[in-house]
Amino acid sequence: MSEVKISVTTRTEFGKGAARRIRRDSKVPGVLYGHGSDPIHLTLPGHELLLALRTPNVLLSLDIEGKNELAIPKSVVRDPLKGFLEHVDLLLVKRGEKVTVEVPVQSEGELAPGGNLLEHVLNALPVEAEATHIPEAFTVSVEGLEAGASVLAKDITLPKGVTLAVDEETVVLQVLAAQAEEPAAEAEGEAVEGEATEAVEA
Structure with missing residues (x-):
C-alpha cells in the first residue's frame, strides 16, 4: 500500500x-x-x-x-x-500492528448471457491486516457466472498476512436473474382490453 x-x-x-x-x-x-x-x-x-x-x-x-x-x-x-x-x-x-479495516471489492469479467444483474451485497470486505500492508482493493472475477451464483467471503483470495474479519459464509456478490418484462406487457394488454369492453358496454 x-x-x-x-x-x-x-x-x-x-x-x-x-x-x-x-x-x-x-x-x-x-x-x-x-x-x-x-x-x-x-x-x-x-x-x-x-x-x-x-x-x-x-x-x-x-x-x-x-x-x-x-x-x-x-x-x-x-x-x-x-x-x-x-x-x-x-x-x-504502529508498524507491524494489526488493524481491522474495510477493503473495497471490485468485480471484473462478464456474466453469462441472459441480461442478469450483479449485486454487490458488500461494497467493502472487513479484514484484519498489518497497518502498513493494507490491500487497496480486492478484485473478483465474475466471468461466466449465471443467475443464482454468489461469491462468498471465503472465495476471495487474500494476500499473505490478511485474514477475514467477517464470517466466511457471508455473501459478497450475487447474480440476480433478469426480470421478465412479458408478464407486465400481458397485464397491460389485459387492462386495455378491459377498458375497451367497458366502453362497449357503456
Missing part, C-alpha cells in the same frame, strides 16, 4: 467558528486517536489530504511539528453538496 507524507500542525481552537476559519484557509480540521493516548487535534493541508484519500485506507505518515506518527483514515466528513472535506478522524497505528 502507498504511504503518503503530510505535514500537519496541532490546534487549540475548537468549535464551528474555528473549523470554518480553518476551511477558509483551504485546510481541514482533524483529530488523531489511538493507543489510549489523548486525542490530538490537528490542522491538515486540504489539497494534499484530498489527494491522499483517493486511496482507500491510505497510510499517512504525519509530520506533527517535527514528530512523526503513522495513521489511517477512520472517518471522513464531506460537504454533501460540494464534496469538499469538512473533517477527518485518524487512527494512530
